[in-house]
Amino acid sequence: MALIQREALDREDPQRRVPIAEAFWWAEEDHGLLGEVGSYNTPKDRHGEYRGGTIGASPAYSFTAHIADLSVDVETGVTTVHKVWVAHDCGQALSRRIVEGQMEGSVYMGFAEAIMEEHVVDPEHNGEHTGPSLLDYRMPTFLDTPDIEALIVEAPDAQGPYGAKEAGEGPLHPIIPAIANGIYDAVGVRIDRLPFSPPRVLAAIQAREAEVAAGHVQPHKTNARRAG
Amino acid sequence: MTARLLRFSVNGEPVTVAVEPQRTLLEVLRYELDLIGSKQGCDKGDCGACTVQIDGLPRLSCLTLALAVEGRDIQTVEGLGRAHGGCHPLQDAMDRWDAAQCGFCTPGILMSAESLLRRSPGPVTRSEVREALAGNLCRCTGYTKIIDAVVDASEQMAAPRDETEAAQ
Amino acid sequence: MLRLPRLDVLMPATLDEAVLALQSPGSRLIAGGTDLLPNLKHRLESPTMLVSLAGVRELSTITVDDDAQELVIGAGATLTTVEQCPQVRAHAPSLCSAAGLVASPLIRNQATLGGNVNLDTRCRYVNQTDFWRSAIGGCIKSEGTVCHVVPGGKNCVAAMSSDCVPVLISLGASLQLVGPNGRRRVAMKDYYVADGTRHTTREDGEVTTAVIVPLVSTPRRAGYSKWTVRGSIDFPLTSVALCFDLERDEVAAPIAGATVVVGVLGAKPRVVTRLDEVVGKSLSDPETAAIVAERVHRQCKPLANVPYEAPYRRQMLRVHTRRAIEALVADG
Structure with a gap:
């Protein structure tokens, strides 16, 4: 049926x-009533020998790789992420579309942290949060979010339920270093603080240009190509 | 302030309801008429979760005075599938693509998307979807599956596929 | 959940009824409501009665007056209508661009042009909930007495944040106002004053009924540049309107007149001065863009009244001005 x-x-x-x-x-x-109840517990013998180490120890870890295609505007410091490919080993995918949705949502949230989202408290104004609403705390809209292509890698784990590992938080983390590496590849600056906001990226670009002018560092490949 | 009688149409049905003047359309829909599909998110126009259609145009019910819709035609997500035997093709597509995760933004997205499909008959492009839904925030999906679903629904409506055939 | 304060609402059907209703004390005009209702939910104003223009149909028409050589846009036209109107596109394309960049499609379906030119000034320390503001004791635009943007400041510097206003001033537009003492017309360049607590010269009982843009028969290139963090929903963080009258209908032609207007500084939009130097130069001459960008950068000093560092925004004004002119040249 x-x-x-x-x-x-x-x-x-x-x-x-x-x-x-x-x-x-x-x-x-x-x-009678159509329903099913099920549950899964992590194996008892998997935990660290430290305080809190027995809580929900995972039998297997997921693996993720991201590729970000981006450009950096050297005059404004604006980083535009065009497309992200995310490959995630989730063990056995129980529902492919839902796994993809988790991966895409994770890319979105990590991308947002990398580019615009920030919790700032203002010590000069009694510790007020500067982004207390959905207007001032900027989440990417439909127009800001890059195309995301999710690639499921299935390597079932015998210990996981039906061979699954996870597809929730794992696919979030690598997008931030992927974007940071993309910025470095594009303009030769390493930004180690989130978010990679336009003023921060521009300040780093200008600082590097000053170093180049002083002869302390070599021009970045992009600059060299433009000069040529 | 004294409540006043407000008459308008919701999903094709005429309604008369007593409302206090400071009530928004969203508050009247949710708390007087029990139409809780439209969501109360930011309540000030930043998220789009409260989107309904007023005379066919998607608008923010949290920023609309209830008394200002006197005599108007309001469509909410509850009425979306009425002409389609229960589910609008957009709802079917959102289901097929698993385009709702927590689902809080979904009613607003559906009302904005339905307006797009009505304005542009035939298949729509991904960038048209992005433009039309630019006032609706989603925290879960990364928007990808929502765009997939809206494009798919537009193609379905332009040339309905027989899913029975596809299933065999 | 943000509740509106208790108040009464009047729904007049004609402009005359609306003007009459506005004479009762405590009454306040509301059009689309996308600016006013959040402000009321934040307890920034306390009217006892709102006079809604939602039922006043006569304010929504857009016409070209051939005798007066004017484009007359009813103040009740929504920003979506303005953006898509063929007559506006033909005679004031930069206004279409600006209207289409306001906030989000949902807001533009609701917000009116009359409301947008009267948009209240905005500040990061003002446009928050009353609970949030109570932690810093408010400010001169809300419940307090100090300014958090300019320490020691006595004058409110909340930012004029409308996308359409700089464009309309650059096009030489004026406003039609109707009040208990009749009808008056005011040039938009004279409509705004440098006081964030009350930044227009509109009287309490007056209704903005139309925005009037003069038609020109001479060649012109006009554009609008908005920068903000997101592609939608946000208010502008830099905002520059440019209008160049040309001696011939091509971008290589000499400039006959130039107007540049910048928003999101203080409460009043700034009309950039000393642009005579580019008159006679070709619009497509890169030096033209450089000179105009330099004038904008020198004369415009953004404040810490809206998000993002003020020095960065000042630097960006130069870049975005130059790019806006380059875009006009590229469009031909």
């Missing part, structure tokens, strides 16, 4: 079909 377009139909004879609601009605009449 297949459930398609709000109808339950016989796969052998697709002309035999009823509305889904009716199919569930019949099923509940025959079998």
Whole structure:
């Protein structure tokens, strides 16, 4: 039987079909409430020998790699991320679209931290939060978010439920260093503080240009190419 | 302040409701009419979760005085599937693409997206979707699956595919 | 959840009824409401009655007056309407650009041009909840007596943050106002004053009924540059409107007149002066862009009233001005 377009139909004879609601009605009449309960516990023997080390120790770790395609505007310090490829080893993917959605959402959140989001308290104004609303705490909109391509890598883990590892937080982390490395590749500056905001990136570019002018460092490849 | 009678239409049904003048349309929909699909997010126009259509245009119900919709036609997410036997093609597509995670932004996104599909018949491009939904924030999805779903729904509506065939 | 304070709402059907209603004490005009309602939810004003223009249909028309050679935009036209109107596109394309860059599509479907030219000034220490403001004791624009932007300052420097205002001033636009004493017209360059607590010369009982843009028969290139962090929703952090009248209809032609207006500084938009030096130069001459950018940079000093470092924004004014002129040249 297949459930398609709000109808339950016989796969052998697709002309035999009823509305889904009716199919569930019949099923509940025959079998009672349709439901299933399940749970998964992490293996007991996996934990660190330290205080708190026994809490939810994971039997396996996920692995992620990100590639960010970006450009840096050397006059404004604005970093524009065009596209991100995220490859994530989640073990066995139980629902591919949902795993992809977790990966894409993680890229979004990490990208947002890298480019614009920031919790700042202002010590000169009684520690007020400078971004207390969705206007002043800037989250990327549909127009700011890069294209994201999620690539699932399946390496099932025997200890995980149905072979799964995880696909929640793991795919977030590498996007920040990927963007930082992209900025370095583009303009030769290392930014080690979040976010990589335009004033911060521009200040680093200008500081590097001053170093180049003083003969302390070599021009970055981009600068060299432009000069040539 | 004394409550006043307000008459307007919600999802094609005429309603009459007594409202205090300082109430927003969102408050009347959620707390007087029990239409809790439209969400109260930032409550000041920064997130788009409260988006409804007023005379066919997507607007922010948190920044609309209830009394200002006297005689107007309001569409909320609850009425979206009415003409489609329960689910609008956009809702089906959001389901197929798993484009809702926590789901809080989904009703607002649907109301903005439906307006886009009505204004531009035929398949829409990803950049058209980005422009049309630029006032709706989503924290979970990274927007990717939402764009996929809206483009897919626009293609479905332009040339309906028979999913029964596809399933076999 | 942000609640509106208790108040009454009047829904007049005509302009005359609205003007009459505005004469009662404590009444306040509301059009689209996208600026006023957040401010009321933040308890920045305390009117007892809102007079809504939502039912006044006569304010929404856009017409070209051929006799007077004017484009007349009803103050009730939404920013979406202004952005998409073929007549506005034909006669004032830079206004279409600015209207289309305001906030988000949802706000533009609701906000009116009349509301946008009267947008209240904004400041990071003002446009917050009353709870947030109470931690710093408010300021001269809210409940307090001090300025958090300019220490020791007595004058409010909250920023004029409308995208359309700099463009309209650059096009020589004026406003039609109707009040209990009749009708008056004021040039937009004279409409704004350098006081963030009350930055326009509109009287309490007056309604902005139309924005009037003079038509020109001579060749012109005009543009608008907005920079902000996000591609949508945000108010501008730098805002520059440019208008060049040319001797011939090509970008290589000599400039006959130049107007540049900058917003998001203090409460009053700044009309950049001493642009005579570029008159007679070609618009496409790179020196023109350099000179105008230099004048903007020298005369405009952003303050810490909106997010992002003021020195950075000042530096960016130079870059964005130059790029806006380069974009006009590239468009041909």
